[in-house]
Amino acid sequence: MMPAAPPRDRAALALAALLVLLAVASFATLDLQWSAFFAPEAAASTAEFLAGFAPPELAPAFLLRTLQATLETLAMSALGTLIAAGCGLALALPGAGRFGRLARVPTRIVLNVLRSIPELVWAALLLVAAGLGPLAGTLALAAHTSGVLGRLFADALENAPPQPEQALRTNGAGALAAFFYATLPLTLPQMLSYTLYRWENNIRAAAVLGVVGAGGLGQMLKYHLSLFQMPSAATAILATLLLVALVDALSFAVRRWLTR
């Protein structure tokens, strides 16, 4: 006799229905101005708007300023990521339970808060203390990325095999020395890889942080857009794309070299 068909997965269907409902509700409650884009007049004005971007501004003096802004953005991202790696490692030790279970949970909460707040929000807040300019951007990147890297490093430390460190401790080595000789070498390649991967992310973040005033290409872009200087804005966008591609390639190459 033919076996009966298995029952339908009610829960999955309900879940799918709920998601669709969420999407529909989103469209319904938002005040979306489709006409701005898709009405015939709007199409013409959009086309005119886009045409204003070409050709990008290529005067040597302006290119020099763009280059400086690019270097500023690059420096922001690199320094922010570097500081974050240090702070992340410092927070990863209690976060991995190395200082007892009592320190682990609060540290994990701190790390979660750090990474929940996006870089731009951090920048907007830090501008109050640091003023306009790349310092706020660097610190914002450092704050957010510390949370991300701290959590990743803590997980890596917790998942590292304990035998090498235990062997050294059993034979009388001190706790810190055993950590440096056994566990850190085990987790270092992965931690470096995460750090480089976050640098790729941070260069994109650094490029836009300037929009709130944190320096670099973002600040340049906002400035020229607000003055309706579209060709200059176009150059800033192109510089951003090039910088991102460059850092992506660099990070990829270094990660390849590390895992040779």
Next chain:
Amino acid sequence: MSAALPAHLQDPSWRGRALGAAVGLALLWPVLVYSEFKPWTLLDAQSLAAAGAFLSGFAHPVFAPDFLAMVLRESWQTVAIATAGLSLALVGAIPATIIVNERLSVSRLGTGRMRPAAVLVRQLVRWVLVLLRSVPELVWALLFVRVAGLGPTAGVLAIALTYCGMLAKVYAEILESGSAHATEALLANGSSRLAALFYGALPDTAAELVSYTVYRWECAIRGSAVMGFVGAGGLGQRMDESTKMMAGGEVSTMLIVFVLLVACADLVSWFLRRRLA
């Protein structure tokens, strides 16, 4: 220091390490200069006064009912912008993935080479996708605010465009990482491309595809909050306004609500991904 060690005892990586350290330090100086890294300015009188005033407001989050109601409304708007943006992104990403997927190429069956027109179409779509995801979504938002004015439309479209590019890329990678055998067999026996996709590639990869989409939804929520800072509505815009008014208490409340929102989204996302595995 003792006399030079015999050759077989000399450390072969010492030179490289010392050089690497020197180069690193040499690079550090321009980095510090270009990023104007002067953390001591945080401690000068003006900064301390401003920070102190702001932070003291922080310690007293505003819990007035109408303010809280406004914050919750704006939080919903942030989630709505993210969800709407992601839905539109899917509308674009799914066809793009199917077009770009080489496994579904009928012209390649048996001959090993695609028709030139097919190659061209695939390449074009790939380039468009790369362009869409290379431009940061905030830049798209800035541009769209100029066209559509302040409000959620700019945010939704910015998310839709960038996430279309990102989703399509990752979907394509996920589909390609699965085994091609099932799809090839179906195509070879004459099924249509879509059918081959649904019966061949999707069963194995569906869980991973949905999992990544849910993860991207979480990112979109964060992104839409960020876009509020350039005028795209939602919680971000309110935070920007309150920060500019130095209303520490309001910012504090909104940050708390935002962190909780992200934690909830994290939880929902983890739950959904667990369920799908």
Next chain:
Amino acid sequence: MQAYRLDQLTVRHLTGTRAVALDGISLAVAAGEQVAVIGPSGAGKTTLLATLACAHRPESGTFEVLGSDPWRLPDAARHRLRARLFLAPQTPPLPPRQRVVTSVLAARLPRWSLRQALASLVKPVDPAAAYAALARFHLGDKLYARVDRLSGGERQRCGLARLLLSEAEIFLVDEPLSALDPALAQVTLATLIEEAGARGAALVCSLHQVDMARALFPRIVGLRAGRILFDARREDVSDAMIAELYANENQDAPLLNPHETPDSLAVGACF
């Protein structure tokens, strides 16, 4: 001073069902004595060595190392005591991407201050000593090689080279020959015994290779299911005793703990 005095010692596993691993063990090891511990898999050889290394706290009974009960001492004193012992585990505890010279020099860690330890990480302070130790196992040319580029047998011998560099008075070696072919095993064991003899250090070595144990060690202890079946001089150990020890040997596969790789999505890139 005796190296070890164990009297009716009971040791339980620390995890899982907390079953009894060693049941009422009584053992005395004099300073400079060389003992081979043999027995089927699961008999408790590794647990015994871990207990002797003060790495596993016994539940009841008497346990004295070099004249004192380590578990009655304050933590710092017990840790100093550990520096006088050396446990070489069965799987070499060497981080894969570390260089052999650093791994072998790690034997000196109990002696070094933290500053010296970190300095040696950057540039090995005494490569000559590491070279001498490795040369005794015919691994001198691997001084600056990476651990993961070595074969299993070479890694095992590196772990033993670390033992040679330590300043311990007691050697505890767990299955040092599992990855070595018979000829190499013979030479390696001979080197270990020679070093122990030269230093006057006590040597407790667990082995599966019964013939080698009987050939090279003056005293053999047979362990089965957590109990000492016999503890005799080499001459007094008969084939019948060995047969009884290994009767119906139970092959239990060791439990592997696969490490959870962090979720790749957790890298958290939203850009």
